[in-house]
Amino acid sequence: MSLSYFRKCSYPKKLYIVVITFILGLITPHTMNAQSSNGADNMITVSMQKRVKGDSTVSSYAIVSEIQQWNPKQTAIIICDMWDKHWCKGATARVSEMAPRLNEVLNIARDKGVLIVHAPSDCMNYYKDHPGRKLAQKYYSKKYAKLINNAELPAEKNATWPIDQSDGGCDDMIKCTEGHAWTKEIDALEIKDGDAISDSGAEIAALFDKKGIKNVILTGVHTNMCVIGRTFGLRSMARIGKNVVLMRDMTDAMYNSRKAPQVNHFTGVHLVVDYIEQYVCPTIVSTDFTGKKQFRFQDDKRPVVAFITAEGEYHANQTLPAFAHELMLHEGMNCEFAIGKPAMDGPGRHNLENLQVLQDADLAVFFVRRVALEPQKMDMIKNYIKSGKPVLGIRTASHSFDAKGNVAREGGGITQSGESVSGFLAQWPEFDEEILGGNYQGHYGHLQEKTRIGIVPGMEKHPLLKGVHPNGFGSVSWLYQNRPLRSAATQVLLTGTIPNEPSEPVLWINHTKYNNTVVYTSLGHHDDWKIPDFQQILVNSVHYLLNDSVKKQ
């Protein structure tokens, strides 16, 4: 449905503003896009996820998000190699499965004014008389032909490619024979007036110049080959200075799960996406266009662990990605992030992006500090909790949604609206008591000696403590005060002790009125993540909570 339709209507202005606002409310719960009655009509809000260099004492990179507003007239979507048929049966099936959703994205984008470029490589003969083909051919540029190639970007110089694709990447039980099976783009993707058809970066880049395209979204297959490497691929678009992103749920890789690092096919795709975020360009999800939760292949049965993080004290945007990477590589899990600014204060801090991951999460991990949110976003968190699914809370999670005073909607959060808004952002200070069962009262001072972390007598054989040294361990982080816990349903497993003070609970299990099973630890300082016992407890916790979730189904 096109917004311009409404503008042509003769209804009173006020009425159709209300209608537009209502419809946008229905279709874009994630991004709250900026189509308003004035100013930046029709702009596209994208929530970009990327990996940047982190504090090297913690880990090599940090996950960050960046919100950008794009003019659709300066934006293009390239569809890479979504062929009618691939030599690999599994690859063909996945393209068919993904195509209807991609077509939905294209229709929404096209209606907004985004240029659509169909790039089914090696199939140009099929389209030789198509107006879309002629449109692209008009602008072939020798300058770009020289510039564009599959060479790695300078940023990739010392990077390690994450998967072994040397066998062609067929992941089927019976290996398919490599060959040339394609003749055209898959029919499920509609080619409409104004769309271009090309498999040449030199044509596409010149067409972009002509049309004033600055932002480029790559979709299609295969992430680890053509999407990154074609002359119109991610590297080429980055090299010629386009603001390029990969739509990470509208892609698939050629990866055989029997090859290194011998992980699930979809983890293989994910590892390539992570590589791209770190070295090539940011990524987005189709939610930015559809308002729906992101696309997942039906064969992707991995449990989804959603990491929700925004805090500026403990480098959670570095420790959690490193932990998530381990869970993906060694525990068969799918780990995704909803992230806010890793800052203690400043503009844009009261926000979390990509919260739509909660809609199909099997476990939510909270490491958030004093963040207020747009009410719709807080509702996404509350809806997850009300679903009764499990929660893992880490350290500042006890004061996740307690900003210590009102936060005005203007300026504080990302309202992403041209309208003047009023009132306050939503908070949930009761999260600590109601969900975690905690009683956060602040913390003791920084110590010369370590906090002694000990196992509560009788709990030595608890599954959360499997593999943990019976005498406990030491933590350099300052001890949180949580006595007395405020839920009768808590079971404390670890306590922390410092000289001349009563012991404090530092790891416990809680059960909520919504039937959530909750594990909370007040540990989680970036130095705690270097302690093998602590890492073991967190891996144990994730398994314990996911098993609990399965049992309840």
Ligand SMILES: [Zn+2]
């Ligand atoms: Zn195959």
